[in-house]
Each structure stands twice: as structure tokens, then as C-alpha cells.
Amino acid sequence: MRGVAWPTMLAGVARRLSNSIGIDDAPFDRAHRGDVAIVGVAFTRARLDGVVTGKLRKDGANATSAIASLVEGSPFAAHAQVILLGGITFGGFNVADIHALHERLDTPVLVLARKRPRFAVIRETLHDKVPGGxxxxxxxxxxxxxxxxxxxxxxxxxxxxxxxxxxxxxxxVHGKLPEPVRVAHLVAGGYGDGISRGRA
Structure with missing residues (x-):
């Protein structure tokens, strides 16, 4: 990882993780076709440093490249020490390849969820209802x-x-989710609907 030796960093209090980018997708109508907005928020510890936006295809296959391009095209890429994703699927069923994302960005990737996903239901839906599932x-x-x-x-x-x-x-800082994911969710909600809704 660029500029950070994880074992050394985590061994002592002096070198805590500081720079992160949280990413989430904006809400969309079920009948929507085409692109869905994604939002990235850059943090230094618990301080918001900036916001970037991009897009990916609803139920498409470009989540990995879209997220990578969003990060690479931002002024925060050089300092990012971890990428935090608010789920592994974006824009419906556009699935991110987190290992390919890690390799391309040379940065650890962490997917977060409050509850354990119902993978049996997701698998059935993908196989039965989603092209390329x-x-x-x-x-x-x-x-x-x-x-x-x-x-x-x-x-x-x-x-x-x-x-x-x-x-x-x-x-x-607040609740269970790290600030970058919590704030990315709020910003994406406001970006997509004009107001943040739901739990963050």
C-alpha cells in the first residue's frame, strides 16, 4: 500500500489509520434505466476533506472500473490508505470486484454492512432474474x-x-458505521433524491 506499512502502522498508537475514502451509490427509482450516481467522500480521521461524484450502469458490469476511476481521478487518491464501500453491489446488481479494485488502486478495500446479507436470496435473484447473474x-x-x-x-x-x-x-464516531461510509450514504441520498433518507 502506498506509503503505509500496515504492521508498523497498527503496532503503535502513533501511526493510526488516517486517510480514507468512503463510497456509496445514490438512490434511484426501480423503473430507472441507465446510469446511477456514486459518491465518494474523503476523510482524514473523522474530518471530511472532500466529495467526488461519478456514475455507473444500473444492474451493469462496470462497478469496479467506475469506482477505480472515481478514486484515481480525485485529488485524494495519493493519500488514501483504505477504500470503504457501503456494500459490494451498486446501482442494483452492479457488483464490485474488490480484489481487482485493491490491485488496481494498490489500496486495501473494505466492504461494510450493518447486518449479514441474505446471500441465499441474493444468489437466487442473480441466477433467476439478472442478466449475467x-x-x-x-x-x-x-x-x-x-x-x-x-x-x-x-x-x-x-x-x-x-x-x-x-x-x-x-x-x-456515530453509530456502528465508519464516518466515510455513513457520510457517503447521506451525501448520496441528498444527491439522488434532494434529501437524505433512511438510516446512516
Whole structure:
């Protein structure tokens, strides 16, 4: 990872995780066709440093490249130490390949959820109702199982479970989710609907 040695960083209090980018998608109508907005928020510890926006295809296959381009095109990319995703699917069933994202950005990727996803239901929906669903399900399987971690559930690429727990602890201020994911959700809600709705 650029400029950060995880074991050294996590061994002592002096070098805590500080720079992160949280990403979530904007809400959309079920009848919508075409692109869906995504929002990235950059944080230094619990301080919001900036917001970037992009788009990806609803139920498409470009989540990985869209997220990577959003990060790479931002002024925050060089300092990002971890990418936090508010789920592994964006814009409906556009599934991110978190290991490919980790390799392309050379930065750890952490997927977060409050509750353990109902993967059996997701698998059935993908196989029965979504074009290219089998390939998308393989990406979810490739990401690894959802694991309990610091009060939430995670999938991860490029960091250990202990490192994930440390990152969540360092970046959580309100509720269970780290600030970058919580704020990305709020900003994406306002961007898509004109007002933030739901729990963040």
C-alpha cells in the first residue's frame, strides 16, 4: 500500500489509520434505466476533506472500473490508505470486484454492512432474474464470506480481519458505521433524491 506499512502502522498508537475514502451509490427509482450516481467522500480521521461524484450502469458490469476511476481521478487518491464501500453491489446488481479494485488502486478495500446479507436470496435473484447473474455471483463469492468485525459485517481485500477492526474503530464516531461510509450514504441520498433518507 502506498506509503503505509500496515504492521508498523497498527503496532503503535502513533501511526493510526488516517486517510480514507468512503463510497456509496445514490438512490434511484426501480423503473430507472441507465446510469446511477456514486459518491465518494474523503476523510482524514473523522474530518471530511472532500466529495467526488461519478456514475455507473444500473444492474451493469462496470462497478469496479467506475469506482477505480472515481478514486484515481480525485485529488485524494495519493493519500488514501483504505477504500470503504457501503456494500459490494451498486446501482442494483452492479457488483464490485474488490480484489481487482485493491490491485488496481494498490489500496486495501473494505466492504461494510450493518447486518449479514441474505446471500441465499441474493444468489437466487442473480441466477433467476439478472442478466449475467452467474458471473456477478462469482464476484461476490470471490470477495469471501461476510465476517463479523467490530460490530458490523465485512468483506475485505488487502487487509487482515484485525486490521479491518482497527480501521473501523479508528473511523467510527456515530453509530456502528465508519464516518466515510455513513457520510457517503447521506451525501448520496441528498444527491439522488434532494434529501437524505433512511438510516446512516
Amino acid at each position: 452467474a458471473r456477478k455471483w462469482r464476484l461476490i463469492e470471490k470477495a469471501g464470506p461476510m465476517e463479523p468485525c467490530a460490530g458490523v459485517w465485512v468483506q475485505r481485500a488487502g487487509l487482515s480481519l484485525d486490521q479491518a477492526a482497527q480501521a473501523i474503530t479508528d473511523l467510527t
